[in-house]
Amino acid sequence: MRIDVVTIFPEYLAPLDLSLVGKARTAGLLDLRVHDLRAWTTDRHRTVDDTPFGGGAGMVMRPDVWGTALDEVLAGGGHLLVPTPSGAPLTQRTAERLAGEEHLVVACGRYEGIDARVAEHYRTVPGVQVSEFSLGDYVLNGGEVAALVLVEAVARLLPGVVGNPASLVEESHGAAGLLEYPVYTKPPSWAGLDVPEVLLSGHHARIERWRRDEALVRTAARRPDLVRALDADGLDAHDRTV
Numbered sequence: 001m002r003i004d005v006v007t008i009f010p011e012y013l014a015p016l017d018l019s020l021v022g023k024a025r026t027a028g029l030l031d032l033r034v035h036d037l038r039a040w041t042t043d044r045h046r047t048v049d050d051t052p053f054g055g056g057a058g059m060v061m062r063p064d065v066w067g068t069a070l071d072e073v074l075a076g077g078g079h080l081l082v083p084t085p086s087g088a089p090l091t092q093r094t095a096e097r098l099a100g101e102e103h104l105v106v107a108c109g110r111y112e113g114i115d116a117r118v119a120e121h122y123r124t125v126p127g128v129q130v131s132e133f134s135l136g137d138y139v140l141n142g143g144e145v146a147a148l149v150l151v152e153a154v155a156r157l158l159p160g161v162v163g164n165p166a167s168l169v170e171e172s173h174g175a176a177g178l179l180e181y182p183v184y185t186k187p188p189s190w191a192g193l194d195v196p197e198v199l200l201s202g203h204h205a206r207i208e209r210w211r212r213d214e215a216l217v218r219t220a221a222r223r224p225d226l227v228r229a230l231d232a233d234g235l236d237a238h239d240r241t242v
């Protein structure tokens with residue numbers, strides 16, 4: 001998979017040289033390219049923004065500079081992803097779909113955002129899909145944090161990136177659609193708190209049942225919307241007694 005990130009703050013993406021994503025790049029599992037939008041400016045001040053039509057505070061990112069950049073980066077087609085407060089929620093299901101694609105391009109806006117004609121234009125370009133997404137209902141100063149989140153959420157799903165693929169199944173928002181159960185390690189007693197006895201029992205069926213119950217309780221308490229979203233097959237008869 002190839003992921004391009006276009007931003008006026010390329011150094012913001014430096015963490016993607018580290019840890020799991022960094023290893024995936026080194027192993028050739030992920031071709032990640034970070035670009036400085038200002039490389040496509042033509043004036044001496046390397047201008048990327050201007051005042052908004054219709055007035056209002058702040059500045060808007062110019063469509064012409066973005067167009068020159070994205071024409072080049074999207075030359076072979078791809079999925080243009082635009083982080084924005086007004087976007088569709090980025091979910092695990094979205095990350096799973098994106099992990100199956102060949103080329104993602106993340107356009108990181110700043111100021112009051114990118115001129116709306118950029119997304120509108122690329123929706124008409126053959127071979128280009130456009131998705132505007134949001135991390136959540138809070139306001140950031142730009143799209144770079146969302147790019148970091150998206151790249152990590154997608155990269156960890158690529159074959160060969162995570163050591164034990166089984167760990168991708170049980171985690172929160174995984175295949176079961178529930179939040180993850182609580183996890184424990186040594187020592188068995190700490191700060192007057194003991195690890196739940198069942199986890200020390202070695203009885204795998206009971207441990208599995210306990211973990212499922214804990215995931216259901218947590219999800220019902222913290223994310224009742226996820227429980228409601230579970231279809232009839234998502235909850236068995238025992239689940240409904242928890």
Ligand SMILES: N#Cc1c(-c2ccc3ccn(Cc4cccnc4)c3c2)n[nH]c1N
Nearest residue numbers: 083084109110134135136138140142143146
């Ligand atoms: N994803 C995501 C986001 C963003 C976000 C993403 C891109 C940009 C580009 C500029 N801003 C500042 C800005 C502030 C207010 C109005 N319009 C724009 C961005 C905020 N904020 N919150 C999220 N969940």
